[in-house]
Every structure is written in structure tokens, then in C-alpha cells.
Amino acid sequence: MAVFGGRKDAMEVAAPLGGRVLGAMCELVDYDRKGDERFESGLLKESVLMLRLFGVYGKFFERRFLDESHSFFLRFAEERSAAYGLKDYIIACERLLQREGERCDQYNFDSATKRQLRDDAHRILVEKYSAKLLDSGNVGRLLEANDVESIKALYDLLRLSNIQKQLKGPWEEYIRTMGSAIVGDTARGEEMVIRLLELRRSLDIMIRDAFGKDEVFTYGLREAFGSFINDKKNTAAWNTGTSKVGEMIAKYIDILLRGGLKTLPKTLLSDSKDRADAEMSGIASTGDEDAELDRQLDNGLELFRFIEGKDVFEAFYKRDLARRLLMGRSASQDAERNMLSKLKSECGSSFTHNLEQMFKDQELGRDEMVSYKEWLAGTGRTKGGMDLTVSILSAAAWPTYPDMRVLLPKDVLEHINSFDAYYKSKHTGRRLAWKHNLAHCVIRAQFDRGPKELLVSALQAVVLVLFNEAEGKGGPTDGVLAYQQIAQTTGLPGPELQRTLQSLACGKIRVLSKHPKGRDVKETDTFTVNKAFTDPKFRVKINQIQLKETKEENQDTHKRVAADRQFETQAAIVRIMKSRKTMTHSQLVAEVINQTKSRGAVDAADIKLNIEKLIEKDYIEREDGAYVYMA
Numbered sequence: 001m002a003v004f005g006g007r008k009d010a011m012e013v014a015a016p017l018g019g020r021v022l023g024a025m026c027e028l029v030d031y032d033r034k035g036d037e038r039f040e041s042g043l044l045k046e047s048v049l050m051l052r053l054f055g056v057y058g059k060f061f062e063r064r065f066l067d068e069s070h071s072f073f074l075r076f077a078e079e080r081s082a083a084y085g086l087k088d089y090i091i092a093c094e095r096l097l098q099r100e101g102e103r104c105d106q107y108n109f110d111s112a113t114k115r116q117l118r119d120d121a122h123r124i125l126v127e128k129y130s131a132k133l134l135d136s137g138n139v140g141r142l143l144e145a146n147d148v149e150s151i152k153a154l155y156d157l158l159r160l161s162n163i164q165k166q167l168k169g170p171w172e173e174y175i176r177t178m179g180s181a182i183v184g185d186t187a188r189g190e191e192m193v194i195r196l197l198e199l200r201r202s203l204d205i206m207i208r209d210a211f212g213k214d215e216v217f218t219y220g221l222r223e224a225f226g227s228f229i230n231d232k233k234n235t236a237a238w239n240t241g242t243s244k245v246g247e248m249i250a251k252y253i254d255i256l257l258r259g260g261l262k263t264l265p266k267t268l269l270s271d272s273k274d275r276a277d278a279e280m281s282g283i284a285s286t287g288d289e290d291a292e293l294d295r296q297l298d299n300g301l302e303l304f305r306f307i308e309g310k311d312v313f314e315a316f317y318k319r320d321l322a323r324r325l326l327m328g329r330s331a332s333q334d335a336e337r338n339m340l341s342k343l344k345s346e347c348g349s350s351f352t353h354n355l356e357q358m359f360k361d362q363e364l365g366r367d368e369m370v371s372y373k374e375w376l377a378g379t380g381r382t383k384g385g386m387d388l389t390v391s392i393l394s395a396a397a398w399p400t401y402p403d404m405r406v407l408l409p410k411d412v413l414e415h416i417n418s419f420d421a422y423y424k425s426k427h428t429g430r431r432l433a434w435k436h437n438l439a440h441c442v443i444r445a446q447f448d449r450g451p452k453e454l455l456v457s458a459l460q461a462v463v464l465v466l467f468n469e470a471e472g473k474g475g476p477t478d479g480v481l482a483y484q485q486i487a488q489t490t491g492l493p494g495p496e497l498q499r500t501l502q503s504l505a506c507g508k509i510r511v512l513s514k515h516p517k518g519r520d521v522k523e524t525d526t527f528t529v530n531k532a533f534t535d536p537k538f539r540v541k542i543n544q545i546q547l548k549e550t551k552e553e554n555q556d557t558h559k560r561v562a563a564d565r566q567f568e569t570q571a572a573i574v575r576i577m578k579s580r581k582t583m584t585h586s587q588l589v590a591e592v593i594n595q596t597k598s599r600g601a602v603d604a605a606d607i608k609l610n611i612e613k614l615i616e617k618d619y620i621e622r623e624d625g626a627y628v629y630m631a
Helices: 002-034 041-054 057-083 086-106 111-127 136-144 148-160 164-183 186-209 215-229 232-238 244-263 272-280 289-306 311-327 333-347 349-379 410-426 458-470 483-490 494-505 551-580 585-596 604-616
Strands: 440-447 450-457 512-515 526-529 539-541 620-623 626-629
Touching (some): 002 041, 057 086, 086 136, 086 148, 136 148, 136 164, 148 164, 164 186, 164 232, 186 215, 186 289, 244 289, 244 333, 311 333, 311 551, 450 458, 458 494, 483 526, 585 626, 604 620
Parallel strands (some): 450 539
Antiparallel strands (some): 440 450
8 A cells, every 4th residue: 555655646746747847848938939038949949859758749748838829829919910000910920920930840849739830820810810911901001102022921921821812802992092093183194194004013013023923913903903994983083074094095105106115214114023024935025125115015005905995095096196107206117017016906907997097198198209209300390499298198097187277388389289280180089188287397597506407387387487578678677577467477377376476486495586575475476586596406396386285186086086986876776776676775775885885985874865866867766665676
């Protein structure tokens, strides 16, 4: 009995001793977690090794260690969540998880312990506090700050619990919010596309560097862009009735095709990673200027793809292309052809038919001028002193331009009449409508500091040559022309004359002097040649007035697009009804929207209005609550 009793006393002593050892080991881990100087790494490592040798690691230590770690994670998450913002919370969790993993490896904890510890930490730090991690406001602030590192850490953290796809919601909300603010900002309309592309560029970098090119976020980006670009609430601020984004994309591409890469901010240009990806994909390196320009055109086209109604883009692109071709302002004919090819591939040949005809007209015009000069030489009517070049435009392919009355100088008129006679004799039945407001020319001018060549519009030239006759009169009015004299001699309407005189006397390059001085032209003003004019260049461009779109032109283009949509809607209704014969109102409206959305979104109310018009014209009629086609 005494021996048995002695063994029982030994067991009673050993049990609390083992408990103190386990408690001390957990306390060492706690010291390490808190950065306490009392932590002894060697002691912890040897203690774990001892437990593994005695075979009691899994039975006694593991459960207690995991329970105490669970309590620590709960306290850690609660304290950090309350005290830290999202960025700091992410950093704290990232460091904690990294340190927990390193400790398990460094001190020979069992792999099963490490896995259970990690899973518990993920449940507490990530899943339990996912509302904080996925808060749209918090995530949006990190995205707005372009904090790639923090977003990557957040994505990696969420991926540990396999909930990273839930980040798609805040991601899309941020894009819609930022995009809507840009599209609706009427004060910075000229910067709209640059800002959208900068936003897109920052998001692409985020997908590449933070999300590891996860397709979920690429798809979310496209969905969000399509949403805010076509949201009528965002474009309502412009009062155009049609897509302002389509207009601005066309103007952005115009800037690219006129000025090349130098017109872009550096933030939009490719970086080293883009160049490496391009080379790996077998694409020409974006270090090559032509390849980079091509990539930037593709970026503009990517925005274009999001637009549901492409008719606004087409109208403004057509006008801008006409200006580039007629003014000779394209930076590269290859880039022009390349862009045309991209549009044809994207939208089909019907979209680009008129654009292609514009290029053909330019080529035919050059051939026509060669033929005209040969005709002049053959008839002995060679015109000296002036070189006339005429662009013959197909009325159906080019934008419509208003006729403008202007009284041309006698020698110019003789050249024009000569070409008109030649053309009519060669092409029976054709008629030429001269658009003098589109013409431009080079005139030679003599100033006190030497001769210059001035690149001006035809209207500017008509005004300038008047001063040749004003010189040499003698007296106080020598070389002076009053506004009313210029108006009477040129025949230009008031607004156009004021605009022309302002460009010559009030702009950066002033070849005329206005009296009295001022920025606005008045009917009481007088004008003289600025003989003291000088410029470092021999050939001076002052015809920028032709390249600038007036507010009236802009509004007219939008109105014309809106009117064309109504005609296209009516055509679609007739086409559908002719095919289906009988349809209910809801079926017809849905089918019309489906067939016209690629050109321009039309409201159901507008469709109903057009149905009423067609009923009045006896194309369709109502019968038993449905529409019936009338052959």
C-alpha cells in the first residue's frame, strides 16, 4: 500500500508541473507577439523539441496553444479594427500572419498546428472583419490614392479566406463614382477623355500589379465603365440630348492624329512592364513611337467600345477628319489609315464607307489638279502669280457645310472661274458648290523687319489683301480701313467678320493693329497693318481659326444626330413591322431598342412618338390592342 501511495503522490506533483511548463511556453509565445524583451527564442525552441521527444506535443501543448492564440487573435482584431483605418489594419494583419508563420517554422511547431493556427487567424482577422475590409468608402480611398501596395495586401489577405472576389463590388462602385464625376464635370469637358484614360490606366496597373491580372476585376472594370458612360444622368448636365462622351472621344483621337504622342501626359504612356508584356506577346515594342501611338489609339477605341450610341462619335470624327484632310494637319497618313482600319474592324464597312470616300476624294482631287494644269498648258491659259489647288468633295460623304457669301479678289475669282469651266466641260451634268469658308492659302507679306509667309484662311486672306489698296492714299486715312469698309468690300456676315478680324488683330499673332486697342471687335473700330510685326519663323501659321469648332457648330452637330436618330427609329419600326406584320406595343418597343442601340439609345417615349407619326402616315395602324403593318 505504501508503494502504491507513493506513485500516486508523484503523479499529483507531475500534473501541475506540466501545466506550468505549457503555460510558460505559451507565455514565451505571447512575449514574442508583443515584442517583450523577456522572450527567449532558444528556450522556446528547446521546449517544443522536448515535448515532441516525449510524445506529448499534440496531446497537451497544441490544443492549449491554439486556444490561447484564438483569444489573442480576437483581442488583436478588436483593438486594431477600432483604432486603425483600413490601410493600417491590413498592414497589421499582414505582419501578424507573416510572423505567426515564421514562428511555427523557426521553432519547429507541427505543420498541422501551423495550418490550424493560420485558418483560425483567417477566420477572425479576415472573415469576421470582412465588412471593414470590403467597405466601399475605405477601399475607394485606397484606390483614389493609387495605393497599389495596400490594395495588393488587401487582395492577398482576402484570398487567404477565398473571398477576394467580394472585392469586385467596392471596385466597381469606386469606378462608377469616379467615372460619373469626370463625365458630369462641365467645367473640365476638354480634359474628359484624358482623365478617363488616366483613370483607366491607373486601374489597369492595379489589375496588373495588385490583383495579379485576375479576370474578375477586368470584367468588373468593363462593366463599370459601360455603366457610367451610358448613364443618361451623367450626360444630362451637358444639355446636348446625345452622348457627350462620344464627342469627346472623337476629339481626343483628333488631337492624337494631329499632334502625336507629344500631346499626351506622361502618365498615359507605357512603362517598362507594358513594354515587356508587349514583347512577350510578339507585339512591337511600345518603345517604338509608332507602336506607342497605335497603343494610344487602341486606348481611345477601348473607350469608344463602351458607348452604346456610336452615331455621335461618327458625326464628330467625320468633321474632325475633314478638317485634318482639308487643312493638311494629319501628323501621319499611316496613322490615319490605321485608325480607319480599326474602326472598320470594330463597326463594319457601313460605318466607315463615307470616311473611306473622303480619302478617295483627296486622291482623285490630286489627279484632277494634274489634269487641270495640263489642260491649262495645252490651251495656253497658264495662270501666273497664283497657284490654285482645288479639293473636290463628294457631297454625300463629307460633312455638310453652310454656304457663306464672300466677295473674292478679282484675280482669285478668275482662277476659280477657269477651273469651274474646265470641270464642267470634263464632267457633264456635275455642278460645283464652292465652300470658301473651308479654303486656306499662303500669302506673302512685307513688314519693316523683312518678308514673311502667312498661312491663313481664305477669309483672313480676303481681309488682308484689302490693305494693299488702302496704302498710298496719303493723308490721315492712309493705310487705314474702318470695320464698315471691310464689311462692305468683303461681303462677310457680321459674326464671321468679327471672328476673322479678331484672329488677325487680337490673337497671339497680330499682323493687323486695331484702334482702339481691346480684345473685342466693334463696328466703330479701324484697322491698319502692323508693320512692326516680327516672328522668328519665316512661315507663320495664323489660320487656327479654321481648326476651332464654334459653339454653334457643336450644337448643330448634336441636333443633327438627334434628328437622324428619329429617322433611323422610324425606319427600324417600318422594317420590323414589314417583317413581323403584327406586334404588341411592348414587343415593338423592345425590338426597336435592340436594333437601334448600336447607333444611339432612344427612349421608349420617343419610340412611341415615332409610332404615332407612322400611324398618321398610314404605315401602320392599331387593331385589337396591337400594331398592324399596312402594305
